[in-house]
Amino acid sequence: MTNRLNTRFAELSAYNRAGFVAYMMAGDGDSQALLNALPAAGADVIELGMPFTDPMADGPAIQASALRALEAGMTLKGTLAQAAEFRKTDKDTPIVLMGYANPIHHMGWEAFAKAAAKAGVDGLICVDVPPEEDDELRAALGKYSIALIRLATPTTDDKRLATVVANTSGFVYYVSTTGVTGAGSGAVTEVGEAVARVQRASGLPVAVGFGVKEPDQAAAIARTADAVVVGSAIVDAMHSGGVAGAQELVKRLSSAVHAARR
Amino acid sequence: MSEPVSADTRPNALSAWPDARGRFGDYGGRFVAETLMPLILELEEAYETAKADPDFRAEMDLFLKDYVGKPSPIYFAERLTEEFGGAQVWFKRDELNHTGSHKINNCLGQVLLARRMGKTRIIAETGAGQHGVATATVAARFGIPCTVFMGATDVERQAPNVFRMKLLGAEVVPVTSGTGTLKDAMNEALRDWVTNVKDTFYVIGTVAGPHPYPAMVRDFQSIIGREARAQMKERLGRLPDACVACIGGGSNAMGLFHPFIEDEEVRLIGVEAAGEGVETGKHAASLKGGKPGILHGNKTYLLQDDDGQIIDAHSISAGLDYPGIGPEHAFLHDMKRAEYVSATDAEAMEMFQLCTKLEGIIPALEPAHALARVRDLAKELGKDGVILMNMCGRGDKDVPQVARMLGVEL
Structure with a gap:
């Protein structure tokens, strides 16, 4: 599958540079403006959060952000519309949607995949659909060339890892710690070993997230990981400092990540 | 639609x-975050092993008898039968269990399983507090630290149970996210579990959640139906015409129904909470007013x-205040093996008082919902009919709330 994700990770690899993945919540504040501004601020890949009422794997920052977005009237269709608007001016930066199964299931797996492809979406992370349950979703996404990105975690042993990386594409998201988003991250050395293990098993780039907040910490992870994901900190910056505040944080984080291997 | 299960x-x-x-x-499954998948698979294996182990069974049976007080009796509610003017009304008295509800049947099973698995910390979610109290009780008995997540709204309306849990040594964590009710408590328990994966066992209180919980909780609760089925045969020489139970997630109903599923002549009737009325949108009737979807692992x-x-x-x-229902109920509903109806807040209040006055039994507000439909059914079936209702909990915990609603200051 050739798409923007593969192209982007190939470019990063050619420059021996780690990528910066910025997570933001669709519908929380002026999210269209932030989305459009992220590539210039240094985001190599964008994770666009689809708000859900019951985000069971998320910590307080993203929970609150999702509820604000829903309160402001954001929907799955609205999220896809923001992606489509972004795609009008940016043809290269990959967009990965991240969220929970029920709104997608409600729209219909295939109807969702079709609409997402039309909006210029490149991948999907569906937090509560593990490999055991993703046959229908995977088939629908495959039909429209959207990458199904799976999560590997500290509880994923070698046997389980084989199941996790089978049929996955784009990249693998390594959750650096057991816990919810925004909680503290795992020790950098352990993360390095885990990243190598997931890279070997999958043959795909590995992005590391959950609990990354500071430029130093992001840079340390960027020395071994193919990309670093920051979510809760950006969501908080957007809430307290608006688009300018979030942009500023993305600039600092992405510069640290991009310079990490020099 | 799911791809069909092969023949x-x-x-x-x-x-x-x-x-x-x-x-x-098509219902059920294991819709959880990847971090939890290995735990769910480990739990499934441990449960299958325990289920086949006579020592586990023997330990369960001993505690069910000496600690829970099993078997609970069946009781002919003669004055309610007269009042309703139709079929005989019988109660399965699971409110007489230790801790005052059916919940302990399941907690005992899961805590014994947690011990076998070497887990050193118990967590649970609770709505009305009955499951929280039962879990805290069994955890106290076995000396295992216990944390109970409870919606902040429920903490307020179920104050007696909150205090009971604290006396039992449990930590009660009020959950303020969302509307602060059962679903939010379950979200928070899942967040705790995903964080404390090594030492923690999550005791889910209803027949929902990821596999194996719906089947496991049903198995532990099936003692209700197994006992009642044998007791009806012994007392009346026949099975009831209908089994009736209230439904939040549906654990007491599933426990009552399951041993009767193959008895085609026995109607199985689940009563959901209609709140202010299903037509008002302010209700908890997932089957009547909901659609299939994915939440909390299933x-x-x-x-x-x-x-x-x-x-x-x-x-x-508070015990019925949940926007979902166990997947096996969804299945029995679609297969038309069980019937699902509803009762409003007002009907439950009326039945709470009626049952107390006529039978000297203060029912929990949850089974008071079931009683409202028993009234209709008694008339429908007539004098030759026999209805078995699970009196799944006693109403002591609801007395302060009912007093408030009746404008009585305690």
Whole structure:
């Protein structure tokens, strides 16, 4: 599958540079403006959060952000519309949607995949659909060339890892710690070993997230990981400092990540 | 739609589900974050092993008898029968169990399983507090630290149970996210579990959640129906015409129904909470007012809006205030093996008082819902009919709330 994700990770690899993945919540504040501004601020890949009422794997920052977005009237269709608007001016930066199964299931797996492809979406992370349950979703996404990105975690042993990386594409998201988003991250050395293990098993780039907040910490992870994901900190910056505040944080984080291997 | 289960893995009998994927027809499954998958698989294996182990069974039976007080009797509610003017009304008295509800049947099983698995910390969610109290009780008995997540709204309306849990040594964590009710407590318990994966066992209180919970909780609660079925045969020489139980997630109903599923002549009737009325939108009737979806680890009927966002349930009864229902109920509903009806807040209040006055039994607000439909059914079936209702909990915990609603200052 050739798409923007593969192209982007190939470019990063050619420059021996780690990528910066910025997570933001669709519908929380002026999210269209932030989305459009992220590539210039240094985001190599964008994770666009689809708000859900019951985000069971998320910590307080993203929970609150999702509820604000829903309160402001954001929907799955609205999220896809923001992606489509972004795609009008940016043809290269990959967009990965991240969220929970029920709104997608409600729209219909295939109807969702079709609409997402039309909006210029490149991948999907569906937090509560593990490999055991993703046959229908995977088939629908495959039909429209959207990458199904799976999560590997500290509880994923070698046997389980084989199941996790089978049929996955784009990249693998390594959750650096057991816990919810925004909680503290795992020790950098352990993360390095885990990243190598997931890279070997999958043959795909590995992005590391959950609990990354500071430029130093992001840079340390960027020395071994193919990309670093920051979510809760950006969501908080957007809430307290608006688009300018979030942009500023993305600039600092992405510069640290991009310079990490020099 | 799911791809069809192949013919050779599809159970023959309605009572033989779930299949190997933890599905009841299209419902159920294991919709959890990857961090939890290894734990769910480990739990499934541990439960299958325990189930086949006579020592586990013997330990369960001993505690059920000496600690819980099993078997609970069946009781002919003669004055309610007269009042309703039709079929005989019988109660399965699971409110007489230690801690005052059916919940302990399941907590005992899961805590004994947690010990076998070497887990050193117990967590649970609770709505009315009955499951929280039962879990805290069994955890106290075995000296295992216990944390109970409870919606902040429920903490307020179920104050006596909160204090009981604290006396039992449990930590009660009020959950303020969402509307601060049962669904939010369950979200928070899942967040705790995903964080404390090594030492913690999550005791889910109803027949919902990822596989194997719906099947496991049903198995532990099936003692209700097994006992009642034998007791009815012994006392009346026949089975009841209908089994009736209230439904939040549906654990007491599933426990009562399951041993009767293959008795085709026995109607199985679940009573959901209609709140202010299903037509008002302020209710907790997932089957009547919901659509299939995915939440808390399983596919089932959910209250949701046009965008697939979960709608908050509404019920006077904290134990029924949940926007979903166990996947096996969704299956029995679609297969038309069980009937699902509802009762409003006002009907539950009326039955709470009527049952107390006529039978000297203060029912919990949850089974008071079931009693409202027993009244209609008694008339429908007439004098020759026999109805078995699970009196799944006693109402002491609801006395302060009922007093408030009746304008009485305690």
